[in-house]
Amino acid sequence: MVDVNKLREKAKEVVSRDDVRMLIGYRPGTYGFRARPAFVQGPDEVDELIFTPACVNNLASYIVLEEKLPVPRGEEPDLRKVAVMVKGCDSRALVQQMEEKAYDRERILVLGIPCTGVVDMAKVEARFPNVLERGEIALEGDKFVLSTGGGKEEVAKEELLADKCLRCRYPTPLVYDELLDAEVARFADDDYSDIVELEKRAGAEKWAYWEEKFSRCIRCYSCRNVCPMCYCEDCVLERLNPQWMRRSVDVSENTAYHISRAYHLAGRCIQCGECQRVCPVDIPLMELNRKFYKDVEELYDYEPGTNAENPPLLSTFKVDDREDFIL
Amino acid sequence: MAVKKLSKEKVGDALSELSKFRLIAPAKSDEVVVFKQISDPAEAFLDYGNSTVPPKKFAFPQTETLFRFMRGSSELTEKNVEEEGTTVIFGLRPCDARAMAIVDKLFAWDYEDPYYLKRRELTTLVGMACVEPPSVNCFCTSLGGSPFGSEGLDVLLTDMGDYYLVQALTDKGKKLEETLSSQLGEAPADDEKKAEGMAKEAEGKIRRSINTEGIPEKLPTLWDSELWKKVSAACLGCGICTFLCPTCHCFDIQDETEETGEGRRCRMWDSCMFREYTLHASGHNPRPTRKERTRNRVNHKYSYYPNRFEVIACVGCGRCINLCPVNIDILDILNQVVDA
Numbered sequence: 001m002v003d004v005n006k007l008r009e010k011a012k013e014v015v016s017r018d019d020v021r022m023l024i025g026y027r028p029g030t031y032g033f034r035a036r037p038a039f040v041q042g043p044d045e046v047d048e049l050i051f052t053p054a055c056v057n058n059l060a061s062y063i064v065l066e067e068k069l070p071v072p073r074g075e076e077p078d079l080r081k082v083a084v085m086v087k088g089c090d091s092r093a094l095v096q097q098m099e100e101k102a103y104d105r106e107r108i109l110v111l112g113i114p115c116t117g118v119v120d121m122a123k124v125e126a127r128f129p130n131v132l133e134r135g136e137i138a139l140e141g142d143k144f145v146l147s148t149g150g151g152k153e154e155v156a157k158e159e160l161l162a163d164k165c166l167r168c169r170y171p172t173p174l175v176y177d178e179l180l181d182a183e184v185a186r187f188a189d190d191d192y193s194d195i196v197e198l199e200k201r202a203g204a205e206k207w208a209y210w211e212e213k214f215s216r217c218i219r220c221y222s223c224r225n226v227c228p229m230c231y232c233e234d235c236v237l238e239r240l241n242p243q244w245m246r247r248s249v250d251v252s253e254n255t256a257y258h259i260s261r262a263y264h265l266a267g268r269c270i271q272c273g274e275c276q277r278v279c280p281v282d283i284p285l286m287e288l289n290r291k292f293y294k295d296v297e298e299l300y301d302y303e304p305g306t307n308a309e310n311p312p313l314l315s316t317f318k319v320d321d322r323e324d325f326i327l
Numbered sequence: 328m329a330v331k332k333l334s335k336e337k338v339g340d341a342l343s344e345l346s347k348f349r350l351i352a353p354a355k356s357d358e359v360v361v362f363k364q365i366s367d368p369a370e371a372f373l374d375y376g377n378s379t380v381p382p383k384k385f386a387f388p389q390t391e392t393l394f395r396f397m398r399g400s401s402e403l404t405e406k407n408v409e410e411e412g413t414t415v416i417f418g419l420r421p422c423d424a425r426a427m428a429i430v431d432k433l434f435a436w437d438y439e440d441p442y443y444l445k446r447r448e449l450t451t452l453v454g455m456a457c458v459e460p461p462s463v464n465c466f467c468t469s470l471g472g473s474p475f476g477s478e479g480l481d482v483l484l485t486d487m488g489d490y491y492l493v494q495a496l497t498d499k500g501k502k503l504e505e506t507l508s509s510q511l512g513e514a515p516a517d518d519e520k521k522a523e524g525m526a527k528e529a530e531g532k533i534r535r536s537i538n539t540e541g542i543p544e545k546l547p548t549l550w551d552s553e554l555w556k557k558v559s560a561a562c563l564g565c566g567i568c569t570f571l572c573p574t575c576h577c578f579d580i581q582d583e584t585e586e587t588g589e590g591r592r593c594r595m596w597d598s599c600m601f602r603e604y605t606l607h608a609s610g611h612n613p614r615p616t617r618k619e620r621t622r623n624r625v626n627h628k629y630s631y632y633p634n635r636f637e638v639i640a641c642v643g644c645g646r647c648i649n650l651c652p653v654n655i656d657i658l659d660i661l662n663q664v665v666d667a
Contacts, residue, residue, distance in 0.1 A: 057653060225564050
């Protein structure tokens with residue numbers, strides 16, 4: 001666990017630097033066990049920063065989310081660095097963004113957090129419903145300790161752990177300027193057993209399964225917006241002429257949307273799982289992304305977001321690339 | 328006329344009777360509670376907190392065809408809402424019904440929206456009182472609502488244990504009672520009094536609140552305040568808060584055409600949190616960043632709407648708080664507005 005005092009001290013040092021514009025970290029949420037992103041501009045704001053297993057958000061998304069407004073005449077663009085706190089999985093988003101040359105490495109300052117796993121807030125809130133007063137979650141050994149003013153509860157780690165953490169291959173960030181704690185050794189692996197199960201289903205069964213899910217999609221685009229790899233300035237969804245994707249909401253258009261998004265993430269998704277976490281209607285989007293992830297690993301022995309020197313998979317060609325699966 | 332009751336054993340029969348209309352009820356899609364048209368009473372899931380998506384789409388569909396056309400022809404086939412027929416929304420929460428009453432004001436304002444108003448006219452709302460508040464983030468009582476609120480409803484059901492107390496509130500509600508005459512019984516004489524007590528108790532269980540006094544007047548003075556940048560910094564610009572809001576009612580109108588030349592003009596929900604919202608053809612957008620969009624969302628609900636229609640366009644259902652991926656909390660924003 002990252003020592004919070006050390007974290008704040010480091011944050012203070014970082015945001016005091018002349019070449020740093022702000023630091024993106026975490027602070028306690030407005031109620032219950034939630035945590036939320038924090039945007040720290042000056043040394044007097046660092047005291048709200050935390051890192052706990054409640055810090056689920058992938059903050060790498062904010063690096064590419066910020067609007068690039070035209071610089072007013074006579075003014076210089078602000079080229080100072082943005083500092084960002086990342087867990088292992090989140091760091092892979094930075095690596096992949098840099099693989100794709102979304103920005104220069106010098107534009108960011110990375111504070112790496114070796115991560116022992118975060119909670120699934122839905123599991124927490126199902127287990128402890130209707131908690132209004134602010135609570136804290138800490139990991140002690142193999143238990144999460146959840147405390148509020150009213151007392152403490154211990155829960156076995158695996159009961160509240162986010163699914164992605166049960167398969168995490170990279171708990172220690174793969175890119176960082178400073179690591180805020182000792183490295184965490186790999187404590188899990190991914191055997192794709194969930195995807196293997198899905199692959200076994202017959203076509204009609206798969207279709208019925210996804211039809212139910214896609215039929216309740218409201219096209220809020222939270223899956224796209226939260227995604228650290230969805231940063232096209234001109235998204236295909238918003239194009240009106242030609243209109244590649246209709247805005248009308250029905251199971252057919254919704255399916256087209258989700259399939260397109262999954263394809264656009266093939267060889268790019270780094271499995272932070274944010275799309276599935278934020279979906280208000282619980283569409284298991286990671287099943288689509290993980291299917292592609294598995295295919296990409298099997299076909300090309302490639303894992304996105306693991307090496308910034310790699311060229312992006314789908315924009316490269318090698319003569320010995322496998323092609324036996326191409327129709 | 329005595330007050331009625333519907334025993335829980337007869338709910339299935341009552342829903343069967345009502346399925347001769349377009350019957351909308353809460354139902355499960357996997358573990359997610361959504362409102363949908365049901366034909367089999369067994370699909371209805373009445374033992375729920377609140378639906379993830381409000382039932383507003385049955386008054387204001389997410390996608391609605393206004394008319395169909397054919398390339399090269401000047402003939403239009405207009406939508407006839409009448410064809411959708413009489414609709415009963417069964418088991419919605421008082422906040423969501425109140426939201427419809429609030430949105431009615433907009434659609435019946437300077438331009439009377441024929442589609443929306445016709446659909447509302449054809450729809451009977453059968454509410455289900457919140458004996459327990461569905462969410463920790465419920466704050467309906469701060470906005471003039473109540474867990475037992477009747478505004479917008481035609482019938483209010485209250486769970487009394489073995490049966491629902493059935494209170495018809497409007498002529499439409501009385502008509503619905505007549506439709507169900509063979510399923511309804513007479514409620515015990517003191518039930519209405521008992522329900523009043525339950526309502527008070529339920530109000531006491533609402534844990535979040537905001538004093539809205541002065542907010543509609545104060546918001547315009549904070550136009551250039553630093554607070555908007557602060558409260559919107561974490562915003563992802565997705566449509567969760569607006570699409571799940573029972574009072575949000577912005578729409579876009581687009582044409583969808585097929586290669587055959589057939590096409591339709593439809594209107595669809597839009598969200599002020601989207602980057603193409605109010606994007607001009609020139610490329611200019613008066614709300615270029617999440618800051619201006621967040622400011623618009625709060626101002627629309629808590630300033631523009633009450634200044635025009637004398638009611639805040641928020642019913643305190645708590646959905647935008649519960650489901651915001653980054654914990655942007657409208658009560659947190661409003662508290663900052665009050666303190667600013």
